[in-house]
Amino acid sequence: MANTALPDRIRRDFPILEREVHGKPLVYLDNAASAQKPLAVIEGQREYLANHHANIHRGAHHLAQWATEAFEGARKKIAAHINAAHAEEIIFTSGSTDAINLVAQSWGRTHLSAGDTVLVTRMEHHANIVPWQMVCESRGAQVIPVNVLPDGVLDLEDFHAALKQYRPKMVAVVHASNTLGTINPVSELCAAAREAGAATLVDGSQALPHFGIDVQSIGSDFYVATAHKAYGPTGLGFLHGRKSMLEAMPPWRGGGEMIRSVSFQGTTYNDLPHKFEAGTPHISGGIAFGLALDWMNAIGMDVIAQHEQVLVQHAHSTLSAVDGVKIIGTAPNKVGVVSLIAEGLHSYDLGTLLDGQGIAVRTGHHCTEPLMDHFGLESGTLRMSFAAYTTTLEIDRATSALERAMRMLR
Amino acid sequence: MSAALIQSRQAEIIEEFALFDDWMDKYEHLIELGKDIPAINVARKTEEHLIKGCQSKVWLAADEADDGTVLFTADSDAIITKGLVGLMVRVLSGAQARAIAEADLHFLDTIGLHQHLSPTRSNGLASMVQQMRLYAAALAARRA
Numbered sequence: 001m002a003n004t005a006l007p008d009r010i011r012r013d014f015p016i017l018e019r020e021v022h023g024k025p026l027v028y029l030d031n032a033a034s035a036q037k038p039l040a041v042i043e044g045q046r047e048y049l050a051n052h053h054a055n056i057h058r059g060a061h062h063l064a065q066w067a068t069e070a071f072e073g074a075r076k077k078i079a080a081h082i083n084a085a086h087a088e089e090i091i092f093t094s095g096s097t098d099a100i101n102l103v104a105q106s107w108g109r110t111h112l113s114a115g116d117t118v119l120v121t122r123m124e125h126h127a128n129i130v131p132w133q134m135v136c137e138s139r140g141a142q143v144i145p146v147n148v149l150p151d152g153v154l155d156l157e158d159f160h161a162a163l164k165q166y167r168p169k170m171v172a173v174v175h176a177s178n179t180l181g182t183i184n185p186v187s188e189l190c191a192a193a194r195e196a197g198a199a200t201l202v203d204g205s206q207a208l209p210h211f212g213i214d215v216q217s218i219g220s221d222f223y224v225a226t227a228h229k230a231y232g233p234t235g236l237g238f239l240h241g242r243k244s245m246l247e248a249m250p251p252w253r254g255g256g257e258m259i260r261s262v263s264f265q266g267t268t269y270n271d272l273p274h275k276f277e278a279g280t281p282h283i284s285g286g287i288a289f290g291l292a293l294d295w296m297n298a299i300g301m302d303v304i305a306q307h308e309q310v311l312v313q314h315a316h317s318t319l320s321a322v323d324g325v326k327i328i329g330t331a332p333n334k335v336g337v338v339s340l341i342a343e344g345l346h347s348y349d350l351g352t353l354l355d356g357q358g359i360a361v362r363t364g365h366h367c368t369e370p371l372m373d374h375f376g377l378e379s380g381t382l383r384m385s386f387a388a389y390t391t392t393l394e395i396d397r398a399t400s401a402l403e404r405a406m407r408m409l410r
Numbered sequence: 411m412s413a414a415l416i417q418s419r420q421a422e423i424i425e426e427f428a429l430f431d432d433w434m435d436k437y438e439h440l441i442e443l444g445k446d447i448p449a450i451n452v453a454r455k456t457e458e459h460l461i462k463g464c465q466s467k468v469w470l471a472a473d474e475a476d477d478g479t480v481l482f483t484a485d486s487d488a489i490i491t492k493g494l495v496g497l498m499v500r501v502l503s504g505a506q507a508r509a510i511a512e513a514d515l516h517f518l519d520t521i522g523l524h525q526h527l528s529p530t531r532s533n534g535l536a537s538m539v540q541q542m543r544l545y546a547a548a549l550a551a552r553r554a
Contacts, residue, residue, distance in 0.1 A: 022433045346487055348491065348533060352437070379487065408438055409489055
């Protein structure tokens with residue numbers, strides 16, 4: 001039985017959902033780009049800045065200790081949330097992009113050499129393509145994409161064939177696609193990659209807000225995610241790395257926090273996780289992200305996942321009933337992301353006319369140009385993406401607004 | 411005289427759009443205008459005339475007339491962008507090169523469509539206006 005009462009219960013936590021845009025009540029369906037923030041996060045960050053702020057890890061004074069405990073407490077919350085074996089396996093980064101760059105530069109520079117390959121998929125976000133291209137270019141290695149089937153499911157046959165053919169050093173896959181919504185069978189992919197001798201990285205940016213994550217059962221070497229898509233602040237994310245892997249990796253960025261001692265004869269580096277956290281981190285962001293995780297867990301990830309399944313089913317049936325609309329990405333396992341095209345119409349026109357009706361969606365290639373090319377979608381797609389507070393009524397309003405836009409453009 | 415021409419054309423568009431106070435009506439009108447744009451010759455819709463926005467494409471061709479005025483023709487693959495491109499062509503095409511290069515373009519602001527000129531909008535319009543000005547400035551310099 002679907003819990004349709006969830007939005008009723010939590011929408012009051014999000015002040016922004018009360019506002020109007022162009023004189024119409026806001027319908028926010030751009031959650032895959034960034035989710036809105038609950039009061040617990042807004043107030044928590046404010047409270048920290050107003051009453052508790054100091055720099056962490058160094059100070060002997062009360063505030064510094066309080067801030068350090070709060071920030072390290074957030075690290076423990078992240079570790080618990082994704083079932084990491086150790087809290088020091090969590091490295092704070094500025095986001096998923098930063099986390100992937102860390103692995104590409106630190107692990108990649110030591111493990112990739114001429115003739116090696118990194119296996120990705122055609123549904124990756126640019127953030128899980130370009131960092132690999134950059135390190136591969138410098139090492140004479142190559143990035144190989146795995147095929148995606150017409151319905152948006154990863155081509156597992158091609159994946160296993162590529163593992164065999166290329167013997168990649170790294171397999172980097174997205175957990176849930178930001179454009180198609182497809183949830184990939186990452187446990188299976190990681191197990192096969194490990195058997196083939198490859199390290200694994202899973203991009204969980206679109207998984208973290210939508211369902212529970214267990215990195216030990218996934219079996220990934222690296223798992224990355226960002227806070228702002230999961231009701232937390234922007235400018236913060238994390239890398240989870242298997243402890244033995246992280247310990248063997250050289251630091252990437254140098255500076256304060258990441259050292260044990262510095263001299264001109266030679267510098268020694270700090271232990272995990274600080275070895276990878278040069279400079280003062282986003283302290284208030286880390287603490288606020290911990291509050292965002294608390295907020296999600298108080299609802300329950302299963303409850304959120306179940307609610308979003310109802311939304312996806314509703315959106316699929318409502319939108320596919322509109323004449324001329326085609327949904328792009330109909331995998332059986334999806335997060336709350338629905339991409340579509342309207343026959344003969346440009347997604348930019350549709351997005352603009354939806355905005356005029358108070359509906360916030362995203363149009364274009366969604367930072368997945370290779371996927372758009374693969375599907376031959378020159379003007380990209382229009383993407384509606386959902387969160388725990390999204391209602392079926394909002395999807396209905398967006399559908400009517402889409403029909404009106406299509407009438408205007410025809 | 412050309413600067414005055416550009417001013418009067420902007421005033422005309424502002425007056426025309428003043429009829430619409432509803433956001434959607436304004437866009438309905440913009441879509442209609444897009445259909446009447448002095449379209450670029452299909453044979454000229456080539457890479458050379460393409461201004462690639464992130465989301466929509468714009469094609470622009472400029473031709474110099476004997477009297478030193480510039481004639482613009484354009485097109486876009488998105489209808490709303492096409493309407494905006496059409497407005498820009500309507501304001502600038504047929505004016506003297508120097509006047510185009512130095513034109514004070516304020517009409518999009520006044521009619522509340524300025525957000526489409528923002529580079530972050532990525533529809534190619536901002537780049538098109540820049541191209542129009544650059545072409546006109548180069549031409550004016552050549553004729554000076």
